[in-house]
Amino acid sequence: MIQPHSSLLAAALLAAGMLLSCNPAPGTSGPPATPAVPVNASAVTREKVVGIDTYPGTVVPLQEVELRPQVSGYITRIFVQDGQPVRKGQSLYEIDRTKYRAAYDQARAAVESAQAGLERAEQDAGRYENLGRQNAVARQRVDYARTDLKTARTQVAAAEASLSGAATDLRYSLMTAPVDGVIGISRVRVGAQVSPGQTLLNTVSSDDPIAVDFVISQDEIPRFTRLRGGKAPADSLFTLGFADGTAYEFPGRLAAIDRAVDRQTGTITVRVRFPNPARELVAGMSVVVRVLNRDAGEQVVIPHKAVTEQVGEYYAFVVRGDSVEQRKLTLGTAFADKIVVRGGLDAGERVVVQGIQRLRQGAKITLDSTGAAGAGQTAAK
Numbered sequence: 001m002i003q004p005h006s007s008l009l010a011a012a013l014l015a016a017g018m019l020l021s022c023n024p025a026p027g028t029s030g031p032p033a034t035p036a037v038p039v040n041a042s043a044v045t046r047e048k049v050v051g052i053d054t055y056p057g058t059v060v061p062l063q064e065v066e067l068r069p070q071v072s073g074y075i076t077r078i079f080v081q082d083g084q085p086v087r088k089g090q091s092l093y094e095i096d097r098t099k100y101r102a103a104y105d106q107a108r109a110a111v112e113s114a115q116a117g118l119e120r121a122e123q124d125a126g127r128y129e130n131l132g133r134q135n136a137v138a139r140q141r142v143d144y145a146r147t148d149l150k151t152a153r154t155q156v157a158a159a160e161a162s163l164s165g166a167a168t169d170l171r172y173s174l175m176t177a178p179v180d181g182v183i184g185i186s187r188v189r190v191g192a193q194v195s196p197g198q199t200l201l202n203t204v205s206s207d208d209p210i211a212v213d214f215v216i217s218q219d220e221i222p223r224f225t226r227l228r229g230g231k232a233p234a235d236s237l238f239t240l241g242f243a244d245g246t247a248y249e250f251p252g253r254l255a256a257i258d259r260a261v262d263r264q265t266g267t268i269t270v271r272v273r274f275p276n277p278a279r280e281l282v283a284g285m286s287v288v289v290r291v292l293n294r295d296a297g298e299q300v301v302i303p304h305k306a307v308t309e310q311v312g313e314y315y316a317f318v319v320r321g322d323s324v325e326q327r328k329l330t331l332g333t334a335f336a337d338k339i340v341v342r343g344g345l346d347a348g349e350r351v352v353v354q355g356i357q358r359l360r361q362g363a364k365i366t367l368d369s370t371g372a373a374g375a376g377q378t379a380a381k
Contacts, residue, residue, distance in 0.1 A: 036364040039355035041319050042303050046347045049299045049340055050292070051333035057214035057240075057289040059281045061205035062273070063179045068201065069194045070172035071095055082185040086177040086204060093175040093201055095194065100170040107163040114152070114159040121145075121152035181206040182279075205283050208276040211255060212240065214289045215267040221257070224270055228254045238272045240281075241288035248287070250275045293333060300341045304334060306351040316345065317352040317359050319367070324352060326361045 077094035080086060128145035131137040177183070184203045188194065194201065216224060227237060240248035252274040261268045272289065274281060281287075306316050307329065314331050317324040332340030345351070352359060359365070 034364065036322070036366045037355055037358045038368060039317075039324075039352045039359070039365045040368045041350040042306065042353045044300060044302055044341070044345050044347050044349045044351060046298045047301045047338075048297065049301065049333065049335065051294065051299075051335075051340065053291045053293050053333075054241075055214040055216065055289045055291065057212040057272075057287050059283055059285040059287060060211050060213050060271075061181065061207060061283045062209060062211050063181065064203060064205040064283070065178045066200055066203050067092065067175060068197050069093075069095060069175070069199055070196050071100065071169050072195050073099075073173065073193070075188055075190050075192045075194060078186060078190060080183055082183070084183055085207075086181060086183050088177055088180050090177045091174060092177055092183065092204075093188075095173040095175070097170065097173045100166070100173045104163070104166040104170045107159070107166040111156070111159040111163050114156040118149075118152040118156050121149040125149040175201070177204055179204060179206050207279055207281075207283070209273050210276040210281045210283070211271050211273050212252065212281075212287060212289055213269055213271050215265075215269050218261045218266050218268060221261075221268060224254065224257060228257060237292045238274075239290045240274065241290060243286060248274070248280065299332065300345055300347055301338050302341055302345065302351050303353050304337055304339045306353045306356075307331070307339065308356060317356060318345070319350040319352065319365070322366070323362055323364050324359055326359075 073095040075093060076096050079091045079093070086092065125145040125148065128137060128142045132139060132142040181204050184205075186202050187200050192199075238252040238254065240252070242248065252272040254270070255273040256271045258269040258271075302316065308315050308317075314329045315326050316329055318327050327344050329341050329345065330343035332342045334340075352365070354368075355365075
């Protein structure tokens with residue numbers, strides 16, 4: 001059986017052991033210090049930059065008209081070939097005009113007959129008016145003459161209306177180009193029967209100038225509004241690239257911004273007008289729209305690999321003597337292996353480009369012998 005004084009002694013010895021373990025003996029070292037992280041760094045420079053934003057776009061005609069018949073009948077002639085350039089007013093399709101020409105001739109004859117009846121009624125009314133003033137004829141006969149004159153005038157008006165309708169039908173039986181442009185591939189051939197408003201014959205679209213539509217985020221609306229308002233140079237703001245990587249020769253100009261933002265996508269359509277003298281741009285073609293942004297001229301630039309991302313924000317480690325400072329950045333245009341920094345860095349500072357994974361705020365570093373390289377680099381884009 002353990003005595004009380006023995007328990008007290010054991011507790012004292014245990015406490016002394018714990019105290020000694022927490023306080024190392026003189027001459028012995030504590031926990032090892034965190035070693036400095038070897039890194040490479042690059043100088044923050046200013047370089048000449050041409051900042052470009054790209055958007056997928058679609059070529060659209062400024063004018064496009066579907067050709068649908070306004071009268072029924074059989075196609076008797078087609079005056080143009082598929083894909084042919086056409087001029088406004090040029091004949092395109094003829095619908096059997098026989099019955100429409102006959103109806104027009106009949107309506108014109110009816111007008112002539114009605115006009116002859118009107119002339120006779122006017123003469124009769126004039127004679128009876130004179131006789132009535134002399135009391136040489138009954139008053140009732142004068143009234144009849146006036147009524148006949150009114151009827152004759154009504155008949156002329158009705159005949160002229162019928163003539164106008166017949167002339168319209170005759171005109172619609174010969175379809176002409178509504179605009180200058182290019183006609184598509186015909187949907188009908190000679191002999192096909194067509195109905196008013198239902199049968200699509202073809203489509204004519206303008207092709208010079210032509211437009212390109214693309215969508216932007218609603219956050220970019222103020223920027224494009226300024227471009228439309230002429231607060232930025234218009235030339236070369238908008239250029240195009242084809243699917244094969246080649247560039248389109250002519251720059252464009254902002255033509256319109258759609259009236260409203262799409263509530264589901266938060267985007268809005270922008271239209272840019274381009275000259276198209278060689279007809280290289282074809283309606284429906286997919287292109288890349290390149291828009292000059294504000295990153296133009298001398299800009300602060302760093303290697304892209306110096307940037308880290310955390311929860312949608314961008315940072316770089318800036319060298320401060322033998323340690324680093326993590327600094328938040330506002331980024332701009334990326335090009336080649338570099339990126340524009342719109343805010344957060346100044347030219348002449350140095351940022352870590354290798355060894356970033358092991359760094360944190362205030363971490364100690366050692367620079368590689370080549371770590372300061374880059375201070376004298378210059379480049380142009």
